[in-house]
Amino acid sequence: MNITIEVxxxxxxxxxxxxxxxxxxxxxxxxxxxxxxxxxxxxxSIQADDIRALRGTFNSVMNWVLTVLESLSLP
Numbered sequence: 735m736n737i738t739i740e741v742x743x744x745x746x747x748x749x750x751x752x753x754x755x756x757x758x759x760x761x762x763x764x765x766x767x768x769x770x771x772x773x774x775x776x777x778x779s780i781q782a783d784d785i786r787a788l789r790g791t792f793n794s795v796m797n798w799v800l801t802v803l804e805s806l807s808l809p
Contacts, residue, residue: 736781749802749806750769750771762794780792
């Protein structure tokens with residue numbers, strides 16, 4: 735099972751670095767997450783063996799994405 739998320743941001747490289755830091759320290763062992771940057775788009779790929787692991791990782795990643803986007807929009 736897998737999910738791919740694409741997020742546009744003019745600060746895509748900053749977002750990718752922030753997400754990679756979170757992913758590297760993630761306690762999840764039943765899923766794998768990869769981050770790629772192309773131009774202004776961050777692509778996040780999540781793979782898991784079961785739907786529960788996929789859902790849990792997806793929820794965490796989306797929370798991290800929202801946090802990064804909110805932080806980047808601060809004046």
